Structure formats: C-alpha cells, structure tokens
Amino acid sequence: MPSGRLRVQFGTARPAPRRAQFLPWVVVLVVAASGALAYPWQLESQVSGGGEGMGEVVGTVLDADSLPLPGATVLLVDATGLAVRGGETGATGYFRIRDVRPGAYLVRAFRLGSSQEEQAIQVEDGEVVELSFRLGTEALTLEGITVEGEMDANRIRFLREAGVTSFELAGGELKLIPGLAESDPLRAVEVLPGVVSVSDFSAAFNVRGGSADQNLILLDGVPLFNPFHLGGIFSVFNGDMVAAAQLQSGGFPPRYGGRVSSVLNVESDAGPGLFRVDAGISLLATRVAVAGSLPQGVTERLGFRRANWRVSGRRSYVDILAKPAFDFPYHLQDLQGVFDGWTPGGGRLLVTGYTGKDVLNLTTLESEDFPLRIFWEWGNDALGARWILPRARGGTWELRTSVSRFQTGLRFPDFGDSDFSSSIRQATVAAEMVKPLPGRWTFRWGGSGESYRYANRAETGGTVFQKGDGQGWLLGGFLQAEWLPARDWILEGGVRLDGWVPREGEETLVPSPRLSMKRFVGGGEGAVKLSAGRYSQFLHSLRDEELPLGLDIWILAGNRAPHVVSDQLQLGVEGFVARDWFVSLEGYLRTFDGVVTNNLANDPNDPLDDFLAGDGYSRGVDLFVRRSGEGVTGNLAVSWLQTERTFPDFLTGRDPSPSLTYPPVFDRRLGGDLVLRIPLPGTWNGGVRWSVGSGLPYTRALASYPYFGPRNSLGGRLLWLGASEEGEEAEEDEGQFGVLLAPRNSQRFPVYHRLDVSLRRSFSPSWGMISPYLDILNVYNQRNVLFYFYQFDADPPVRSGFSMFPILPTVGVEVRF
Amino acid sequence: MGRSMGGSMGGGGGRWLRAGCAVILLGLSGCELQETTVAVPEDVILAEVFLSVLDEGGRAVALLHRTVGGRDPVPLDGARVRLVGTATSGSQVDTFSHVLDEQPLDRCVEPPFPPEFGGRCYEWEDVGGSLLRPGATVRLEVDLPRGGRLEGLTTIPGDFQLWNPSAEECTLAPDTPLPLVWGQAQNAWAYVVEGQLYGLPQALESEGIPVESDPLPLLGLSVSQADTSLTFPSELGLFDRFQEDRDLLVRLQRGLPDGSWATVWLGAVDRNWANWIRGGNFNPSGQVRVPSVFGDGTGVFGSSVVRSLLITTPGGGPATDDSCGSRG
Secondary structure: OEEEEEEEOOOOOOOOOHHHHOHHHHHHHHHHHHHHHHHHHHHHHHHHHHHOOOEEEEEEEEOOOOOEOOOOEEEEEOOOOOEEEEEEOOOOOEEEEEEEOOEEEEEEEEOOOEOOEEEEEEEOOOOEEEEEEEOOEOOOOOHHHHHHHHHHHHHHHHHHOOOOEEEEEEHHHHHOOOOOOOOOHHHHHHHOOOEEOOOOOOOOOEEOOOOHHHEEEEEOOEEOOOOEEHHHOEEOOOHHHEEEEEEEEEOOOOOOOOOOOEEEEEEEOOOOOOOEEEEEEEOOEEEEEEEEEOOHHHHHHOOOOEEEEEEEEEEEOHHHHHOOOOOOOEEEEEEEEEEEEEOOOOOEEEEEEEEEEEEEEOOOOOOOOOOOOOEEEEEEEEEEEEEEEEOHHHOEEEEEEEEEEEEEEEEOOOOOOOEEEEEEEEEEEEEEEEEEOOOOEEEEEEEEEEEEEEEEEEEEOOEEEEEEEEEEEEEEEEEEEEEOOOOOEEEEEEEEEEEEEEOOEEEEEEEEEEEEEEEEEOOOOEEEEEEEEEEEEOEEEOOOOOOOOOOOOEEEOOOOOOOEEEEEEEEEEEEEEEOOEEEEEEEEEEEEEEEEEEOOOOOOOOOOOOEEEEEEEEEEEEEEEEEOOOOOEEEEEEEEEEEEEEEEOHHHOOOOOOEEEEOOOOOOOEEEEEEEEEEOOOOEEEEEEEEEEOOOEEOOEEEEEEOEEEEHHHOOEEEEOOOOOOOOOOOOOOOOEEEEEOOOOOEEOOOEEEEEEEEEEOEOOOOOEEEEEEEEEOOOOOOOEEEEEEEOOOOOOEEEEEEOOOOEEEEEEEEEO | OOOOOOOOOOOOOHHHHHHHHHHHHHHHHOOEEEEEEOOOOOOOEEEEEEEEEEOOEEEEEEEEEEOOOOOOOOOOOOOEEEEEEEEEEOOEEEEEEEEOEEEOHHHOEEOOOOOOOOOEEEEEEEEOOOOOOOOOEEEEEEEOOOOOEEEEEEEOOOOOOEEEOOOOEEEOOOOOOEEEEEOOOOOOOEEEEEEEEEOHHHHOHHHOOOOOOOOEEEEEEEEOOOOOEEEEOOOOOHHHOOOOOHHHHHHHOOOOOOOOEEEEEEEEEOHHHHHHHHOOOOOOOOEOOOOOEEEOOEEEEEEEEEEEEEEEOOOOOOOOOOEOOOOO
C-alpha cells in the first residue's frame, strides 16, 4: 500500500557520488553560455531591428481530398534558387516559417507520395503571408523525390529542433542497410552515433553509456517492453510496415519521460489509401502487408472523411517446411495493424495494434535428443490510439491512450512443480496541447497517467527461487516553452514533474528541469547547441547484459529497487558544410544514479535485498557525417565513449559488500560505422556497411579448480560435480571446474570489425514490382569474439572460444502490387 | 515479495534459462575460435570446510586444494586447520579450540578424484556433539606451511525437528508422494534435501524404465528459512532433469515404486554453504562461487544441521512398523 508519505526529490535517489551533482553547475554554465552567446545576437538585433522587420509564412498543406497532410516539407526558395528557410507540417497539416526576410520567394511544398506544388510570394516587413497547398497523389517510385525529401527533412530538423539529438532512418534507407535475413529497424539504429551493439546475436542496443533497459522503444508512440524475437536476434518490427525509425539519443525536451537514455520511435505507414500488397520471403520468415482504405460509405458513417489502413502478418516457416522430416522446435509470428482516419474538420485518429509471439517447443523431441521437455513462449501485445484535434493557428490537442504488455512462460510438461514466468503491463492515458502564440513563443503542456504492473516467478522442485510482483502509478506533467528571440536563436526550456506512486515503497516526486539552446552561425548553415536536463525512470530490466541472448525481466521501482535519476549535459556543433553534406559533433556527460543489478548473494530471508542499487556515469563524443542527394549517399558515425558502473561487489562474499567500479559490457571506447547506399546501373541498388569498434570488456578467468559439492548423504564429504559414475576412474573433462576471476571486465576482446553488403534489384512487371535481394554479413569472415573459454586443466593451458557471425549470406525477395 | 536465491543452487533456476539460450546461441554461431596457449594460471589455495551437526554428533571436514596447473605451487603438507568456537546452551557458554587431524583424501572426497589431484584432507568427529552444536559460532583458521593464513566464520543454523513423517524410519505405500514437513531452523538460508534411492533398477524393470545407478542420488532444495516442506520423491532431482533419464524422473513423480527404498538427509544450511553452492555471475569458463574464506586463498566455511530418515516401500528395504502417511 502507498505509505502516504510524499518525498520531493531534487537530489538523487540515494546518497549521490560527487560526479552526480553537476546539475547546479550545468545551470550556471547554461546561464553563462546564454550571456556569452547572447552578446553577438544583441548586436545583430540592433542591425536587423531585432527581428521586427521580419515576415512570417504560415499555412496548411492538404491532400487531394482536402485533408491535412502531415510531414510535408515547405521550403522558401530565394531568387538564387537556394532554399533559405523551411518548415514541416505538423499532425494537422499546418506549417509556420518565421523570421523571413522581406523579399520575393518561391514557396515549394512536397511530400513523399504526393505531388509538388509551388507558389510565388512577396513578403513585406512584419507581414504574415498565409498560404494553402493542395498536393495530389503521386507514385512512390521516384527515387529523386525520396532523396530530396530525406535531405530536406534533415534540414528541417536542423532548423527547427533546439537541443534534441535526433536521427531518422526512412523506410527506404532501412532496406539498404544489410540485415540479418531481412531489414530490421532496431539493427539499423546500430549505425547511428552513440549507439553500441554488444553482440551480433542481439538487436538490443545501448545509447551513450546507458543500459539497454533505458531505451524507450515505441511503435507509433506505444511502448514495447521486449521488442525482440529469438532472444534478441531479430526485432519484432516488420520492415514493410515501417515509414521511419527515429532515434533521439539525448537532449529530450520536457514532454518526454519514462526512460533516461534514448527514445526510438518506429512509425507505421498506413499507406496512401490505395489497395496495395507488400509481401516478402526471407530465410527468416514470410510476410505480407496489405494496405487500403475503408469504403467511402463506411468511412462517412464512422465520421471520417478518409480512413486508410494497413495490416501485416509475419511467420517463420522453417518448422513447417521441416515437418515431414523432423520437428523444428521454434517459430515466431507477428500481426500488426495501423488505422489512420481523418475527420472533415481535420482531426486525425491513429490506431496501432501489435501482437507477436515466439514459441520454443521442445516437447516433441525424443528424450535421446533432448532430455527435458520444454515449452517456452514469449511475446508482446500492444494497442494504442492517438486523437489529434487541430486548433486555430496551428495549435493542436492530442489525446493518447495505450496498453502494452509483455509476458513469457517456461513450462516443463512432465513436471507440474515448475513455473517460470514473467510479465509486465502498462496502460497509459495522456493529453497534450500545443499553442503557438503570436510572435516568437510556442507553448506545449500536458499530462499523463501510466499504470504499471509486473509479476515474475521462478519456481521448481517445490521451492521458489525468485519471485516478485508490484504495481505503480506514474503521474507526469510538463510545461515546455519554445522561444525564438531572434532569427538565429532557438531557446527551449521547461520542467517535467514525475510522481511515482508504487504499491509498496515511498511515493516520489521528481522535478526535471530541462533547457536547450541553439544558435545558428555561418549564415544559418551551422549551429552551436547546448542542452542540459534531468531525466528519471521508474522501472528496470534484470536481464544480464553479459549474456548475448536473453529476455528482459522487468521490475518497478519501490521498496526493492530505487528509481533512476540521470543528469545530462551535451554540447555540440552541427551544420551543412556543403549542399549535401551534414556534419555534427557532439560531446556529452551523463550520470546514472539508482541503476540496479541482481544480487546473486541475496539473503533468501530478506525480501528486500534481491537487487543491488548502484550508480554510474558516461561521457563521450559523437561525430556524424551524412551525405544525401544524388549518387552515392550514406553516413559515417564515429563515437568515443567511456562509461562505468559502481555496485556493491557481492562476489567478494563480504558482509557488507565493498563497492566495485567497472566498465559495463557496452563500454566501447571507440566505434565507427560507415554506411553507403550505392545506385548501380539499371535498377540495381547496393548497400555497404562497415563497422569497427574497439574491444568490449570481459571478465577473464585467472585460474580454475575442481568444482566440488558438499553431500550430507556422503557423511559430509565432497563430490566432484559432473564426474562420471561413482567408483569409475575419472578422466579428463569429466568433472566441472570453478573459476577464479580477474577484476570484473578488466580485460578487453580484440577489435571488432565486420563488412556487410547488400545488393537489390527491382523489376517492374505490369502487375507491380518484384525485388530480389542478397545480403552478405561479415564478407571477409572476421572472427569477432563472442566468448573466450579458458581451460587451465589442459597442458599447456589454452584459451578457445566462440566467434560471432561467420560469413552469412542471406537471400530474399519482396513483391508489391 | 522476493524470497529468492538470486542465482541458482547448483545449476537450477535461472541457469536452465541460460542453458536454453546457450543451445540457441551455439546452434547459430558454431564457429569455434582457434586455441591459443595462455600463461600458466595463478596458484591459489582453496579451503572447503563444512561442519555438519547430526543426531549422533558433529563432524568437520576440511579439504585443502589449489587451482589446477598453477606455477610454483604452494605446498599443502603441514598445513594446520583449526576451529575456534563458542556455543551457548541456556546459561552455559562453551568455548573450544580444536586442530583437525589430517586424514586420507577419501575421508573428505568421494571418488573419483580429479586427475592429478593433490588435495589434503582434515577431519574432526565431535562425537556426541558437545561442541559443534546448532547455533554455535565457529571461526576457521588455516595456517599454511610457508606462512599465510585463511580465515572464515560460520554460525551453525539452529536446531529443527522433522514433523512429517514423525518417525525416523517409516513405510510408504507404493506410488504415493510423501510431503516432508519440518520446523524452521534459525538462520538457515536453505534446506538441502538429499535422497539415495535404492532398488529402482529391479523395481522399474517391469515397466521398461532402465535405471543405471543404484542407489540413485537425487537432490532437492527449499529456499529460505521459512520454506519447510518438500514432496518426496517428486520434487527431488530438479538439478538432474537435464541429465537423468526423463522417463525415470517422470515415473518418480508418482512416488516410489514397490520394492524400492530410500534414505533421505535434510540439511538446514547457513549463508556460506548456500552462497558457495548456488554460484555467482555467468562466466563461460566455469562456475563462479561466492566465497566465505578469506586471506591468502579462498574457499568456503559452511555449516549445516542434518536430519535423516529411512523410507521404505512394503516390498523393499528393511521393514519398519511406522507408516509414513501420505499426501493430504
């Protein structure tokens, strides 16, 4: 039950290490930087009249049905043909371009899948020019528009966003990043700066020194707790359903809460409303996505003017193909749908649903093949809706609701005494309002209520090895203001309040101030940006990240585990060094207080010591270079990272445990990713990815010893565990060995590097399009180390191990009609 | 809420999940790295010392050994193992200091031994249990012949009674699960239940279930001081479910077949014992253990209080007059 006490937390979750207390200094730094950076602005203001003489261009972009068109790009092109200002339509099709110098412009509006329209305008001093565009539907096969759209979307983000570090990969880009069997949005984000992937076997990722459970992964705004198949090898996202994947890796404004490290939002594509089928087969699975629109009569009866939808299904098929010969024990399946409806008044309803399951069925195998019959299944279910209502002058109301759950269960049909299960469920209701004010202010405020519930249990043989359940409410509210004091400035700030009410534990209120600023330099082609803020998180995953495969087992903050508080500071420069070249360089510093790990030496008589609380920090620098436009495009990411965690070291056996500071397994000090998209002659397209990274840390075995177990049945004598039958002479490798370890993660694997290529060709027969593809992972068969095994009982002692992916060619084909 | 043994006792619990992951993983990778010679490992002394308090008295077993293949191994000959304890019984406080006698290795280790095993065995039989008593606190001191010392401390769990069956020897109807129920032992972290099942090869021959071991050793576990029940024999053998014949373990879910019998040891174990057998973090090179012996080496100094019983079926083992009762 709630304790009834309320704790307002301005500090950290526990007594904080010195490095965790830099936020006050950050505020001082930000204020000082504001003053320093403001000085030249004041001079410019005097010259330019402080923006008073600037004009403004506002308006709406509609589609052929006169419905608002979100995500359309609007550019102001001056007399020299240069795009000098730009904007992007919001969810209601509204755009607003401020600080337009007086003069003549060509205003160009376009969007992928729609036609391009242009209007000539003259902007006078202080004038607000209002426009309306109507774009027709256009075929999607125009590569030029895709490229142009991507380029300008990046420029729009550069011009509009203050402090957030954001990268977007469009659906087309995702398909040209070589993947394991098929394109995968989660694996694709590994190519972005600041992102570390620990193993080829896992699509899980770490961002800027945060642990994997600190990434909020959303499908159309609906959280997914364990968005992986096969223990992490593939994500649950079907590439045919994905419009874009956007990773925000830092500097989140106050409207974001829930996780401290990153937000990855995968957006579904409901399609243009035309009946369309996308299907594909890969070595992993078969999949089909069908898109269309509701019949006009039904659409109108439902109160919509237009209603598009897309549904998809995916299933692995090896078990079905192999059935006549043998029982293949695994399959996965996904079912996903999205509905996008527009009301005559411009309101928009988005509904997203997903259900997926993995099944590992070892119950049909012969006992000689596998001694224990196991049935293991896990999966996510999610359903969410967003209702966006337009207000005057570009404001919006947005209401969101969603439910999401993950559950897994491992059963042994022969032994009814076993229950290995885990589940977590989240229900969310949220409302948000955006209100642009005349002049230079835009306000955004909102609130949310989230209910969480989890239950974990590991029981067998009549005893409970681990169990826990809990419930909590997260009540959040935020106020965010964007201020454009001049043409060259964006200031964004506000505060978020998160109140956590666990069923068992202390209620907590965490105020999180956040501030971002951006100053454009070099004629608007470059910018310096700074952001600082506090972030909090009230749930943890207990997955051992040192295991390359695994499922997230979630727990909530409360009396058994603290919540995470992370203070973050980042400073960077970014800009367009040429028309098609975008470069950003950003440094960051983060603290993590209240992170947890399993206490494998916990007292079974103490219900509150199952987890150990710790803290950590990360610092690093990310370089990102992107080339868009014609010809070969791609991006280069280079990241330097240093991160450490400090926990009580239960392995010492001491009581109380001393603290141990070590680099976690995702501490990749230097990493690089080069991705190229290469148009080839004819309808061929190529993709190349080369990844390189300094070695990740591991814990080396220093020595081994025979592993005995005490046996009261043997008069208290010891038994060499794993040895052959009693009385027989022992032979080498018959018994187990225990190991003594070097300091945790004090050694590093060799440098990781891998080259992947992708080759794709599209044919366009009369009925549609067919695209066979070939992906080859690890072209030169580099043996990147997954594990080392030390065998000290060999003479001489040897080290062997397992590598990650060998050279791995996969083929597939996609069709569309 | 969380009553747990975060790791796993000798391979149970989460280790099964890890094993499943490993199977998938190895199937996908299948690329073994070339063997590379590494430096000779460090030479580290291990002391595995266990105190057991039974009805007939206390027993201390100390095994000294070292890591395999170490350079310049420290000799163990001449090491001295001493126990210093304090036991309180009502108003009486007994203190003792006892040096353990060196014994042949098989007094400490059940054969087979590891290859070229050079351990040393020390033992003390405290007949009558006047000093090694439930609740006593005992300190371990191991003095190495070339200098150096290892130390540890244990508090022997409190005494406890077996409630069901109430007799130490009883007869159980065939194919009948038997609930074992006992009282709480103070400071116990777990109860380790060991069964030695006799006569199974003959008893199950007619059912076509081969049994290679006679007796068949099976292990069960109850985690925490308050978990004081376990069903015999169905809830034993949980650590053997990956190794033993599936048909045999499934058959034992019904109970003992007629013609078989079993001896069962129920041990309330302390923190050190529990930590040592359940292991720590995952490491691909071998099991990681949480020690309770410190100083110039590592190891465990654990203690347990043990109750034993004999369970027979009508057609097997020595006849007894008492009935074990049955479930429900």
